[in-house]
Amino acid sequence: MTDRDATLDRFADAFIETTDSYRITPGDDVTSAPMPDGEVVARATELLVTTLFDVLRDTRLEAMADRIAWGIVHSVHKVAGQIEGEADKAAMAVRRLIEQNDGSEIGSVELEEAQMLCQSLDETQDALACMRDYAAATYHAETGRPWSAPRASLVSSKRTASVVAATDYLAARRKRHIDARAPKGPVVIFSGGQVWEDHRLLYAALDSIKVRVPTMVLATTGQDKGCDAIAAAWAARNACHLIPFSLDRKLGNRAGFARNEQLLRLRPVEAVVCQGSGLQSHLAREVRRLGIPAHFFALANQHHNRATR
Incomplete structure (x- = not known):
């Protein structure tokens, strides 16, 4: 498998729908629109960085290309981090609603909506992290220097399998975080x-x-x-x-x-x-x-x- 094939496989895994209904901001309309095509996003992410170097090469602004490109990668990294934080808060809300659930129709609807929000945010964060990692790799290829985040690491989360019940989803999500933050291995x-x-x-x-x-x-x-x-x-x-x-x-x-x-x-x-x-x-x-x-x-x-x- 070539590096190109491996990249496309990562984007294909990250850019899939994990929930039929999608909403990442409470109060916004729910949408069933599909995720963007992973291969198209991969090409756009690469072009976002490489085009800048191509346009400024052999000009007096050539020295600025790596600074601007670093900022492009960092902007995607920062948004991915913000979404991850919102997903963590949404997971806490789901957990609280499970504890408070009295079996009423209203309680069940609130729980379903909270779970949809949490799963939508997880889905979004995985896609953004994939874009961030590829943009960072493109920056490295252009400059010969690794892009490094000012906070945390570049390791993207691993997608949780499709889950139906809220309790199952939280357990799977909790396991995902354990795997990411306390992985097994030497x-x-x-x-x-x-x-x-x-x-x-x-x-x-x-x-x-x-x-x-x-x-x-x-x-x-x-x-x-x-x-x-x-x-x-x-x-x-x-x-x-x-x-x-x-x-x-x-x-x-x-x-x-x-x-x-x-x-x-x-x-x-x-x-x-x-x-x-x-x-x-x-x-x-x-x-x-x-x-x-x-x-x-x-x-x-x-x-x-x-x-x-």
Whole structure:
């Protein structure tokens, strides 16, 4: 299967109707209109990014193309995130209505409408995430640099199978979130500083691990730039589950060390630690102490890597 075929398969999976009636804003009219054709959307998504580079190439605005293209990808990413948040709220509303349901006709109608809203939002978020991922891949192809989200990861959710009962739907949705946020598989932990340029060096290290551990799950320290952003882009490119561990700010100065402890409690089979702050130094010491197979990279490594290519 070619990359093109794989892309079209992903769009075909994401752009299908999972509910007969569709509404993503309470109070709006319900529609039964179909989803757009996945192949057409894939072509449009690619053109949205590539046309910009083509039009500005060899002009004085050529240097602006990658900045504008980054913003295009980010805009789709931001909307997908907003829809995901609305879907989470809708799921909470469904759960509340199930608990309050007294068997009345009014209660049943409210529950059906709430479930339709929740399922419509899930369907929409999957489609937008697919567009975002493909736009990011196109940006990478044009610039040679991975697009990285300022928040969270690029890993799209997995579509839940068709569900009829509200209770079944919520259980399936809950399982989908568990699969996405606590997936099963050998864990590889990753941490590095926010200043890092050579993504090829880190890609090569992660590629070598994935060859040996094909079902790996990548857990990072969840920073929005530098090493962790590169790791997130690699995970999206390789369809690898990503678990970004953000800081618990309530812990104050101990937040970073607590995050390191969380990573180590995952019992990782391997680790990648790049030079950064004292938190990376602490994690590297603990990785060595526990005897976890590891790859350590200093800032000088990337300069050496560029010089030898």
